[in-house]
Amino acid sequence: MASLNAFRWIREGIVFVKRTVYTRVWGMDLDPTCTFSLSAHFDRTYPRGVHVGAETYIAFNVRILTHDMTRGLYLHTRIGRHCFIGGNSLIMPGVTIGDGSIVGAGSVVTKNVPAGTMVAGNPAKVLREDIVVGPYGRLPSADATKQRLVEEGAFS
Amino acid sequence: MASLNAFRWIREGIVFVKRTVYTRVWGMDLDPTCTFSLSAHFDRTYPRGVHVGAETYIAFNVRILTHDMTRGLYLHTRIGRHCFIGGNSLIMPGVTIGDGSIVGAGSVVTKNVPAGTMVAGNPAKVLREDIVVGPYGRLPSADATKQRLVEEGAFS
Amino acid sequence: MASLNAFRWIREGIVFVKRTVYTRVWGMDLDPTCTFSLSAHFDRTYPRGVHVGAETYIAFNVRILTHDMTRGLYLHTRIGRHCFIGGNSLIMPGVTIGDGSIVGAGSVVTKNVPAGTMVAGNPAKVLREDIVVGPYGRLPSADATKQRLVEEGAFS
Numbered sequence: 001m002a003s004l005n006a007f008r009w010i011r012e013g014i015v016f017v018k019r020t021v022y023t024r025v026w027g028m029d030l031d032p033t034c035t036f037s038l039s040a041h042f043d044r045t046y047p048r049g050v051h052v053g054a055e056t057y058i059a060f061n062v063r064i065l066t067h068d069m070t071r072g073l074y075l076h077t078r079i080g081r082h083c084f085i086g087g088n089s090l091i092m093p094g095v096t097i098g099d100g101s102i103v104g105a106g107s108v109v110t111k112n113v114p115a116g117t118m119v120a121g122n123p124a125k126v127l128r129e130d131i132v133v134g135p136y137g138r139l140p141s142a143d144a145t146k147q148r149l150v151e152e153g154a155f156s
Numbered sequence: 157m158a159s160l161n162a163f164r165w166i167r168e169g170i171v172f173v174k175r176t177v178y179t180r181v182w183g184m185d186l187d188p189t190c191t192f193s194l195s196a197h198f199d200r201t202y203p204r205g206v207h208v209g210a211e212t213y214i215a216f217n218v219r220i221l222t223h224d225m226t227r228g229l230y231l232h233t234r235i236g237r238h239c240f241i242g243g244n245s246l247i248m249p250g251v252t253i254g255d256g257s258i259v260g261a262g263s264v265v266t267k268n269v270p271a272g273t274m275v276a277g278n279p280a281k282v283l284r285e286d287i288v289v290g291p292y293g294r295l296p297s298a299d300a301t302k303q304r305l306v307e308e309g310a311f312s
Numbered sequence: 313m314a315s316l317n318a319f320r321w322i323r324e325g326i327v328f329v330k331r332t333v334y335t336r337v338w339g340m341d342l343d344p345t346c347t348f349s350l351s352a353h354f355d356r357t358y359p360r361g362v363h364v365g366a367e368t369y370i371a372f373n374v375r376i377l378t379h380d381m382t383r384g385l386y387l388h389t390r391i392g393r394h395c396f397i398g399g400n401s402l403i404m405p406g407v408t409i410g411d412g413s414i415v416g417a418g419s420v421v422t423k424n425v426p427a428g429t430m431v432a433g434n435p436a437k438v439l440r441e442d443i444v445v446g447p448y449g450r451l452p453s454a455d456a457t458k459q460r461l462v463e464e465g466a467f468s
Binding site for chain 1: 197202219221225226227228229230244246248264266278279
């Protein structure tokens with residue numbers, strides 16, 4: 001579908017411009033290989049506190065917070081590499097999410113998440129430990145699963 | 157209030173156009189009698205997996221998801237007839253919500269919901285079973301309740 | 313930073329206009345000293361049910377609801393003075409939040425919250441009681457905390 005591919009390139013161009021502005025103008029620490037939904041928000045009240053690692057994906061409407069007005073806090077919030085942060089999630093100020101972790105959609109993450117951990121809920125709780133993921137938090141089984149669904153006619 | 161009625165007709169016209177585009181262009185399965193907030197989202201990554209039944213209402217900011225990038229999943233997510241899906245809710249990929257069920261505002265629905273069930277929370281849990289509702293998930297007591305509030309002067 | 317201050321004045325002007333329209337045109341009860349994010353929503357289906365007290369802050373994407381279509385309810389939802397309502401929170405119809413209370417980000421508040429109480433989660437649960445806050449729900453330690461962070465170089 002040529003039109004969808006064109007749309008994808010436009011989207012990736014906008015992400016490139018936004019990431020460049022966030023890092024060069026606002027001083028955020030976003031790895032050049034991380035990517036994000038155009039509706040994701042990075043806290044501009046304390047932008048230097050935002051850290052996102054390599055090949056990590058931030059989905060729709062996610063908010064990565066670095067300040068707390070009620071406590072006068074301005075903290076560093078760190079998302080590791082190879083993470084997937086599900087849509088509508090809130091990452092609270094000062095939280096560190098380890099490499100290769102997955103945050104389920106709609107989560108409110110109030111505590112640190114160790115590397116290789118799947119969490120979800122509000123407040124977020126550990127669902128699985130010692131998971132192994134590839135770039136953008138993709139599980140090793142994902143390609144085979146998609147291939148099976150294609151063969152079963154999901155897209156035909 | 158003539159102006160409010162005009163606004164309502166404009167809104168219903170936009171819903172009609174969006175529903176037509178979602179079904180004819182994107183291939184979603186939306187019943188012609190379902191309706192939704194203009195801020196509701198239906199997953200366009202796997203649009204044919206979206207199913208919404210007759211006389212069901214989808215409120216503000218709801219997301220009906222049909223894919224999971226981390227698992228390579230592309231699934232059918234089914235909302236029955238006579239349901240009410242409260243605002244800000246997420247319906248996770250592959251979930252089936254039975255006929256005449258109510259999902260409370262702000263819910264994250266991760267498991268199937270039987271017919272005639274009220275759920276809420278993140279993750280969503282069952283609050284009431286065997287409820288009986290009319291079109292758009294409206295409870296039988298709703299008209300009498302509104303009438304009582306009108307008589308008590310709520311709108312005067 | 314002159315440019316940021318200019319931006320702040322524009323923002324406060326927009327809040328002033330929105331608050332005036334909400335109170336004079338829609339009939340909401342918003343104290344002139346309350347303030348809110350431009351993405352906060354006040355329920356316009358039953359606008360006279362919206363009450364927000366003095367020096368209270370309503371953060372990003374908050375929704376203050378006053379109606380329930382499934383039950384035919386049109387209720388008064390009251391936020392006290394000196395409260396802080398964290399981003400993405402939903403305040404359900406009919407809820408009263410007492411003076412000087414803090415609602416954590418991403419909460420769904422389904423029950424009344426006593427004065428001086430910190431709640432969070434979905435559904436929201438009490439985290440701390442008998443807290444003492446100043447205007448906009450700011451804790452007494454906030455100024456000293458920010459000062460310490462400044463001295464430690466957080467902003468240099």
